[in-house]
Amino acid sequence: MTGKLITMRQAVERYVPDGCTIAIEGFTAFICFAAAHEIIRQRKRDLVLCRLTPDLIYDQMIAAGVARKLIFSYLGNPGVGSLHCIRRAVEQGVPRPLEIEEYSHFGMVGRYLAGASNLPFFPLRSYTGSDMPAANDLIRFVDSPYGDGSIAVVPPLKPDVTFVHAQRADVHGNTHLWGLLGTQKEVAFAADKVVIVAEEIVNEDVIRRDPNRTLIPGLIVDAVVHEPYGAHPSYVQGYYDRDNDFYLKWDESSRDQATTEAWLAEWVYDLPDRAAYLEKLGRETLDRLAPGTLMAEPVNYGQYR
Template sequence: MTKLTTLKQAVADFVKDGDIVYAAGFTHLIPFAAGHEIIRQGRKNLILARATPDLIYDQMVAAGCAKKVIFSYMGNPGVGSLRIVRSALEKGELEWEEYSHFGMITRLQAGAAGLPFLPMNQTGATDLEKSNPQIKRIPDPYGGKDVIVVPALNPDVAIVHVQRADKNGNAHLWGIIGEQKEAAFAAKKVILTAEEIVDESVIRSDPNRTMIPANIVDAVCHVPFASHPSYSQGYYDRDNEFYLAWDKISESQDSVKAYLDEWVFGVKDREEYWQKLGAEKREQLKVVSALSEPVNYGKY
């Protein structure tokens, strides 16, 4: 049995209007290809959850996919604001819930554990408690100071990009690890996109790198270069020029529409997108090998 399918089919099967969608990844392995496919398929009224929305949610909000965002930090990393999401929030066109980083991860951990909520230590972010009624204080049943509690987050679908996976969904990822594992275990459905599809023996050769197991994955999609303009450690670099360019593009509705028309609606899939970037950009994003030392797991 195989869970291999196209990204187009996976989105059609598992992402529905009104769903809570969690596109995971932190700094790298951000699933832009899946975000673009959701835009192409015209999904509406989505609740977009993500610890760090990044450009992927700016683009999805611009395309009219979202009715709400749930987040802990929002910005164009290293550049400035997410102009489109911020503008929609300020105009009252987009609902929102804000948490601390640890609050978002705690919500996912509660969801993954099947708990209704989890406690956390008090923080200095007391203004969040005032603006978000989901953040509550309860007495410590053992007599200590009050604790903060946040409700479980169980996305309808989590989308996770990885470096390699087998056809059943056992997946390796390495480099900067974000909330991929927590989001996947908390979600009702999981779409996995991968730079490479490898034999199960490759996954089994390094079990400690298997962050996502097959039993929680619903669809496996071979989508090389799926995280551009972010990066996939060991495969291609971050496109810093695009993050700067998006800051200018997002200044006007006309330039945003032109971008979406050309780079999302104007290409049929990620392969066509990658080729459209051009040979010079592809060469610029190449990385040289920097292999780790091998790990000896031994044999009996």
């Protein structure tokens, strides 16, 4: 039974039209580079990219010219330095001009929560004393109806589509996640269309036996893609570690637009899919990223009789 199972190529063709607003989240972990590379490969244009930390994934997408706007809350190559492609786009308009809309991390979380809950705004106190409201007129202040002064609010964020990477899912989209979750659940409930990208496709009874890990129910999922190592060079808890060497090498490759375009040609445009990417990456690299084993204790959920 195929259920909602499709290929990444089909998912991008079906759910990522030019000009749409897209979120590919994952806080350090679960960053779906496989989706980003397919979007680049299909030469999508005028996208609005939403993400707490743009990371290498949006640096690559912006270098490929797919985006017209970035909505974010921190800009940098984690543990390394600048994101040179985004900086070129903002400062020089290369390869095309980029509009930016900046928030704090909690501001972005609040936007997703408001979107997921269908609220008109999300209140937060962390902008008091900050210069950020002066740079973003969507961060506004209202009087609390409970008489405790002024409070900042941010508007809801409802992406047209989100790609959520996870450890495992069934063909209906019921999805298990564990580890450093970030805003995967919030963005899934906020988005209009949800594509789950899973390391493993498992039988429905595997999901049912561990309901507390089912962060995303199939009823909000539009499609499921099976894509092992789809989050490389980020990591997926229990499946592979973060490829720190890759992050360091990207800093070198991305400092110049010509070398960036050469990298995109070699690692994205000239490869038909993620399987070809993994073959090029090589077994030695994948073995180096093996996470080892540390099993959790089993839990007895009990059974009604």
